Amino acid sequence: MKQRKRLLSFACFGSAAVLFTLLVAFVGKAPVGPAGTEVGFAGLNNAIAGVFPYNGFFYTVSKLVGFLAIAVAGLFSLLAVLEFVQRKSIRRIDAELLALVCTYALTVALYVLFEVVVVNYRPIIMPGEVMPEASFPSSHTLLAVTIFGSALFAMTRYLKDERVRRIVRVVFLVFIAVMTVGRLVSGVHWFTDILGGVLYSLALISFYRLMLEVFRKSAKHHAPRKTR
Numbered sequence: 530m531k532q533r534k535r536l537l538s539f540a541c542f543g544s545a546a547v548l549f550t551l552l553v554a555f556v557g558k559a560p561v562g563p564a565g566t567e568v569g570f571a572g573l574n575n576a577i578a579g580v581f582p583y584n585g586f587f588y589t590v591s592k593l594v595g596f597l598a599i600a601v602a603g604l605f606s607l608l609a610v611l612e613f614v615q616r617k618s619i620r621r622i623d624a625e626l627l628a629l630v631c632t633y634a635l636t637v638a639l640y641v642l643f644e645v646v647v648v649n650y651r652p653i654i655m656p657g658e659v660m661p662e663a664s665f666p667s668s669h670t671l672l673a674v675t676i677f678g679s680a681l682f683a684m685t686r687y688l689k690d691e692r693v694r695r696i697v698r699v700v701f702l703v704f705i706a707v708m709t710v711g712r713l714v715s716g717v718h719w720f721t722d723i724l725g726g727v728l729y730s731l732a733l734i735s736f737y738r739l740m741l742e743v744f745r746k747s748a749k750h751h752a753p754r755k756t757r
Contacts, residue, residue: 531742532739532742532743532746535735535738535739535741535742536739538735538738538739539732539735539736539738539739541735542728542731542732542735543732543735543736545728545731545732546725546728546729546731546732549721549724549725549728550648550665550666550725552569552570553569553570553648553649553665553721553725554569554648555569556569556570557569557570557571557572557573558571559571559572559575561574561575562649562650562651562652562661563650563651563652563653563654563661564650564654564660564661566649566650566661568649568650568652568719569648569649569721570720570721573720573721574652574719574720574721577713577719577720578652578716578719578720581713581714581715581716582716583653583715583716583717584714584715584716585715587711587712587714587715588711588715588716588717590707590711591669591707591708591711591712591715592669594669594673594704594707594708594711595669595672595673595708597704598672598673598676598677598704598708599672599676601676601677601680602629602633602676605626605629605630605680605683606629606630606633608623608626609622609623609626609627609629609630612626620747623686624741624744624745624747625682625683625686625687625741626683627740627744628679628683628737628738628740628741628743628744629679629680629683629737631736631737631740632675632679632733632734632736632737632740633676635733635736636671636672636675636676636733639671639729639733640668640671640672643663643665643666643668644663647663647665648663648665648666648725649663649664649665649719649721649722650662650663650664651663651664651717651718651719652664652716652717652718652719653716653717655717664717664718664719664722665719665721665722665725666722666723666725666726666728666729667712667718667722667723667725667726668726669708669712669726670708670709670712670718670722670723670726670727670730671726671729671730671733673704673705673708673709674705674708674709674726674727674730674731674734675729675730675733675734677701677702677704677705678701678705678730678731678734679733679734679737680701681698681701681702682734682737682738682741683737684697684698709723709726709727712726
């Protein structure tokens with residue numbers, strides 16, 4: 530029953546993310562971006578972009594949070610590798626770690642996909658560049674919300690002290706807020722880029738929870754039976 534609920538949640542968030550991508554790609558497009566690049570929901574995006582010009586401070590802060598997210602993903606990935614080396618079997622790796630590794634792999638796949646399939650370009654041309662870069666969905670938002678969001682569920686297995694868990698939970702939530710707000714006010718993304726990143730992140734977190742149930746069920750199925 531729980532696995533079906535997780536599957537339904539993943540299907541709903543995934544469908545919402547894909548539908549929103551199609552809307553951004555085809556609805557309300559106008560050449561309001563730099564170098565005449567077209568942007569979906571142009572009126573809304575252009576109005577919000579006018580409020581938030583480029584801000585180097587928030588851009589740097591959001592990049593630092595992105596590095597922290599990568600560090601967290603690296604830590605969990607390392608734990609998965611160490612467990613594989615010690616236990617000599619993928620099936621014996623903690624379900625939490627296996628689910629995280631699968632989620633990270635899907636996150637990277639989405640990142641590569643949207644580098645090839647360009648939906649929107651940035652509202653500015655970044656320093657040192659001659660043309661605007663792809664910006665939908667916001668990859669930093671996607672990265673931070675997915676990694677910190679999934680870690681909120683995974684850490685309960687590894688942090689036994691409730692006080693420590695609460696502190697880490699607050700820190701991760703702050704990082705998520707700083708990233709989503711920071712990427713918007715830094716002026717390097719359209720509003721729909723941020724929203725798209727959040728929607729895909731929710732789908733990926735739902736995917737993590739689905740995979741967690743799948744791997745837990747598989748572990749119970751393959752667990753050796755006790756003999757009398």
